[in-house]
Amino acid sequence: MDMDMDMDIGMMRLQSKRHTWQRALALTTSLSLAVAALMTSVVAASPAAQARLNVAFLPKAVNNPYFDTAARGSQKAAGELGGSFKQVGPSEATGAAQVPFIQDLTTQKVSAIAVSADDPDAIAPALRAARAAGIKIVGYDSSPAEGAYDVFVNQADTQGIGESLVQMACDEAPNCAGDIAILSATSTATNQNAWIAVMQQTLQQAQYSGLNLVDTVYGNDDDQTSQQQAQGLLQAHPNLAVIVAPTSVGIASAAKVLEDTGNAGKVQLTGLGTPNSLKAYTKDGTIKEFALWNVENLGYLTYYVAAKLVSSEIKGTPGEAFSVPTLGDYTVGPKSVVVLGPPQVFNADNIDQFNF
Numbered sequence: 001m002d003m004d005m006d007m008d009i010g011m012m013r014l015q016s017k018r019h020t021w022q023r024a025l026a027l028t029t030s031l032s033l034a035v036a037a038l039m040t041s042v043v044a045a046s047p048a049a050q051a052r053l054n055v056a057f058l059p060k061a062v063n064n065p066y067f068d069t070a071a072r073g074s075q076k077a078a079g080e081l082g083g084s085f086k087q088v089g090p091s092e093a094t095g096a097a098q099v100p101f102i103q104d105l106t107t108q109k110v111s112a113i114a115v116s117a118d119d120p121d122a123i124a125p126a127l128r129a130a131r132a133a134g135i136k137i138v139g140y141d142s143s144p145a146e147g148a149y150d151v152f153v154n155q156a157d158t159q160g161i162g163e164s165l166v167q168m169a170c171d172e173a174p175n176c177a178g179d180i181a182i183l184s185a186t187s188t189a190t191n192q193n194a195w196i197a198v199m200q201q202t203l204q205q206a207q208y209s210g211l212n213l214v215d216t217v218y219g220n221d222d223d224q225t226s227q228q229q230a231q232g233l234l235q236a237h238p239n240l241a242v243i244v245a246p247t248s249v250g251i252a253s254a255a256k257v258l259e260d261t262g263n264a265g266k267v268q269l270t271g272l273g274t275p276n277s278l279k280a281y282t283k284d285g286t287i288k289e290f291a292l293w294n295v296e297n298l299g300y301l302t303y304y305v306a307a308k309l310v311s312s313e314i315k316g317t318p319g320e321a322f323s324v325p326t327l328g329d330y331t332v333g334p335k336s337v338v339v340l341g342p343p344q345v346f347n348a349d350n351i352d353q354f355n356f
C-alpha cells in the first residue's frame with residue numbers, strides 16, 4: 001500500500017462561462033486499468049496486509065444512486081489494494097437507523113468504517129465505541145461529529161459549494177431577483193446544513209440583495225417526501241423564482257414536480273445532482289445548470305484513506321501528506337479533513353460527457 005506513484009493524469013478540462021471553479025475530473029480508462037494492474041501485482045506480494053484490510057461503507061441510505069456511484073469507486077480501490085469492500089445501510093436516512101449498522105460492524109471487527117452521517121451527533125457515541133475497539137472511522141460526504149472520526153473526506157470545499165449554489169440561483173432568477181427557496185435533504189444532515197449556512201451568509205452580499213430566501217424545507221432524501229415538499233413550496237410561494245435543491249434526490253424530485261405541474265421554465269431549479277438522473281430535465285430546459293463532484297472518485301479516495309489509516313501510513317493528523325493513484329497528492333487539513341477537489345457544473349452543453 002505504500003505506493004508513491006507520481007503519475008501525470010490526463011484530466012479533461014472544460015470551460016465554463018460563469019464559474020471559475022468547475023473542472024472536469026474524468027480520467028482515462030486505459031490509465032485506470034494500467035494502474036489497477038500495477039497495484040494488483042504489488043498487493044499480491046503482501047498477503048498479510050490483504051487479510052487486515054476490510055472496509056465497510058455506510059451511506060446515508062442504501063437506495064440512493066449517489067452512494068452506489070461512490071461505491072463503484074470504493075470497489076475499484078479495494079480491487080487495487082486487495083482489500084474487501086461491502087456497503088450496508090438503512091433504507092431511510094436517519095442517524096438512529098445508522099447506529100445499529102455501526103454497532104454490527106464493530107462486532108464484526110471490520111478494519112475501517114466509512115460513513116456519511118445522517119446526523120453527526122446521533123451516530124457519534126457508536127462511532128467512538130468503534131474507534132475504541134480499534135476500528136478506523138472515515139467520514140465521507142457528510143461529516144460525523146468531530147472526535148468521532150479519524151479523517152473526514154470532504155467532496156469539495158464547503159464554502160465554495162455554498163457560494164456556488166447562491167451564484168447559480170442568481171444566474172437563474174430573472175435579473176438575479178425574486179423569491180428563492182431551498183429543498184434540502186434531512187434537517188440533521190451535516191453536509192447540507194453546512195452548505196445552507198454558507199448560502200445564508202453569501203446572500204447577505206450586496207450583489208445578491210435582490211434574492212429573498214423565503215423558505216427551507218426538507219425532503220429527507222426520499223423521493224415521495226421531496227416531491228411533496230416541492231409541491232408545498234409552489235403552493236406556499238406563488239411568486240417563487242428559483243428552487244435550490246442541494247441534494248441529488250431532492251433536485252430530481254423537484255424537477256419531476258415542476259414538469260408535472262406545468263411549472264417547468266416558470267420556476268427555475270438548480271442545486272446538486274447526478275448527471276444521469278437530470279439529463280432529460282437539463283436538455284428540455286427544466287434545469288439550466290447544476291453542480292456535483294466526481295462521486296466515484298469520492299468513494300475511491302475514501303477507501304484509500306481508510307487503507308492508509310489501517311496500515312498506519314497516516315494517522316489523520318493535520319499536515320500529513322499522502323498520494324493516491326490517479327488522483328494525486330493530498331494533505332490532511334484542519335479538523336482532519338481531506339478535500340477531494342473542485343466540483344463540476346453541468347449544463348445542456350456538457351452533460352452528455354458524463355455517465356454517472
Ligand code: RAM
Nearest residue numbers: 066185246247248249272
Ligand atoms: C444526496 C445526499 C448526499 C449529497 C448529495 C449531493 O445524495 O444528501 O449526502 O452529497 O445528495
